Amino acid sequence: MKARCTECGTRYSMDSIRYECRCGGLLELVQDFRGVDAEQLKREFAKRLGERHTPLASGVWRYKELIAPELPLEALVTKGEGNTGLYSPPAVTSYAGCRRLWLKALGENPSGSFKDHGMTAAVSHGRFLGFRRFACSSTGNTSSSLAMYAALMGGEAHVYVPEGTVSENKVLQTLAYGAVVHRFAGTYDDGIRFLREQAGELGLYVGNSVNPFRIEGQKSIIYETAQDLSWQLPDWIVLPGGALSNVSALGKGLRDLYELGFIPRLPRVAVVQAEGASPFHRMMEAGAAELVPEPAPSTRASALNIGHPPSWRKAALVLQETKGVTVAVTDEDILNAKAVVDASGVGCEPASAAAVAGLRRLVSHGIIDREETAVCLLTGHLLKDTDAVGAYHLGGGPEALYANKMNRVRL
Numbered sequence: 001m002k003a004r005c006t007e008c009g010t011r012y013s014m015d016s017i018r019y020e021c022r023c024g025g026l027l028e029l030v031q032d033f034r035g036v037d038a039e040q041l042k043r044e045f046a047k048r049l050g051e052r053h054t055p056l057a058s059g060v061w062r063y064k065e066l067i068a069p070e071l072p073l074e075a076l077v078t079k080g081e082g083n084t085g086l087y088s089p090p091a092v093t094s095y096a097g098c099r100r101l102w103l104k105a106l107g108e109n110p111s112g113s114f115k116d117h118g119m120t121a122a123v124s125h126g127r128f129l130g131f132r133r134f135a136c137s138s139t140g141n142t143s144s145s146l147a148m149y150a151a152l153m154g155g156e157a158h159v160y161v162p163e164g165t166v167s168e169n170k171v172l173q174t175l176a177y178g179a180v181v182h183r184f185a186g187t188y189d190d191g192i193r194f195l196r197e198q199a200g201e202l203g204l205y206v207g208n209s210v211n212p213f214r215i216e217g218q219k220s221i222i223y224e225t226a227q228d229l230s231w232q233l234p235d236w237i238v239l240p241g242g243a244l245s246n247v248s249a250l251g252k253g254l255r256d257l258y259e260l261g262f263i264p265r266l267p268r269v270a271v272v273q274a275e276g277a278s279p280f281h282r283m284m285e286a287g288a289a290e291l292v293p294e295p296a297p298s299t300r301a302s303a304l305n306i307g308h309p310p311s312w313r314k315a316a317l318v319l320q321e322t323k324g325v326t327v328a329v330t331d332e333d334i335l336n337a338k339a340v341v342d343a344s345g346v347g348c349e350p351a352s353a354a355a356v357a358g359l360r361r362l363v364s365h366g367i368i369d370r371e372e373t374a375v376c377l378l379t380g381h382l383l384k385d386t387d388a389v390g391a392y393h394l395g396g397g398p399e400a401l402y403a404n405k406m407n408r409v410r411l
């Protein structure tokens with residue numbers, strides 16, 4: 001397996017794990033699709049949809065040839081991730097305001113978030129290299145996912161979680177899977193800096209999205225969405241942005257699908273940030289060449305509480321290639337959109353609802369036309385943050401659509 005620096009182009013053989021180039025740029029894996037018979041692969045992907053209890057039945061490993069062709073099947077640490085629903089509830093479509101909307105419910109993954117798509121790839125690769133100790137910095141979902149896969153292979157997880165700002169549900173889930181949770185004063189960004197400096201010395205395999213194998217696994221989100229839609233993607237893909245791993249993976253996956261001829265054109269991509277943690281949106285809006293980190297990010301969508309997204313350069317390239325846009329939404333917008341998504345029966349955590357809030361704003365500002373179509377990536381499950389649900393429905397939340405609907409009755 002080979003990797004290339006996304007900034008200076010230096011190539012590395014990936015016989016051992018490496019997260020960044022000597023120049024400091026992030027790496028991406030180089031896939032060689034020469035000799036791939038795309039039509040034959042498409043038939044194979046369709047066939048695997050009907051399989052059960054084999055690694056290739058996973059919504060990630062179904063696409064193994066495009067993700068990690070060299071990894072032996074026995075190395076895979078998988079829990080049948082992916083294979084999540086794609087829904088079109090009319091109430092959310094009319095709230096967002098575009099002609100047709102699909103919600104990709106990534107919260108249906110085994111640990112409850114989209115992270116499983118990338119983490120199965122990272123932990124499998126770590127195991128293949130002989131690692132037993134895994135680590136991450138996390139706002140809660142990466143840690144739950146890493147802890148789950150590390151436990152599944154009989155390894156250890158060491159997770160670094162900011163004190164006080166992460167959903168307690170996620171911390172408990174991570175602990176329950178047997179991880180050692182290191183809490184610290186600071187943000188996700190401080191944890192990433194610590195691991196960049198110390199992971200090698202401590203013999204830890206890092207499962208964060210600075211790891212190019214994480215990104216390769218996460219590409220399967222767009223492969224699966226495209227296959228769900230018979231390889232006809234809508235005009236827009238709208239997703240929340242924090243560390244910007246998901247938009248980077250989305251862009252790489254779209255390039256693959258286009259290069260292989262699976263899709264005839266690239267959809268446009270919209271990245272939605274929470275106003276209190278929106279350094280990438282501010283950079284794009286200003287047309288600046290460099291990202292200015294936000295030293296004290298703050299949003300109720302705690303998964304997005306990131307001030308220095310490691311993948312911002314990869315993300316900027318994806319927006320350039322897809323004629324994409326960014327937008328920032330308030331916490332109130334996010335919680336209102338979440339109430340609509342929850343009441344539609346699909347449900348999601350606050351960070352995911354940012355995608356729907358962002359789509360609504362982009363439609364109302366005429367940036368997305370009402371006649372256009374979109375997929376919103378709903379990245380995490382409703383039960384990932386029950387404090388947010390309680391605050392909204394039982395008082396203390398913003399005044400809005402479905403608030404305080406609970407009755408107390410005497411039977």
Ligand SMILES: Cc1ncc(COP(=O)(O)O)c(C=O)c1O
Nearest residue numbers: 241242243244245246303379380
């Ligand atoms: C539920 C959820 N949604 C969205 C995001 C943002 O994704 P990314 O960090 O890949 O931009 C995260 C994590 O950052 C998350 O946990």
Ligand SMILES: N[C@@H](CCOP(=O)(O)O)C(=O)O
Nearest residue numbers: 138139140141142208209243
């Ligand atoms: N929301 C994420 C933060 C970003 O993590 P990374 O895995 O992309 O490095 C989390 O759940 O920790």
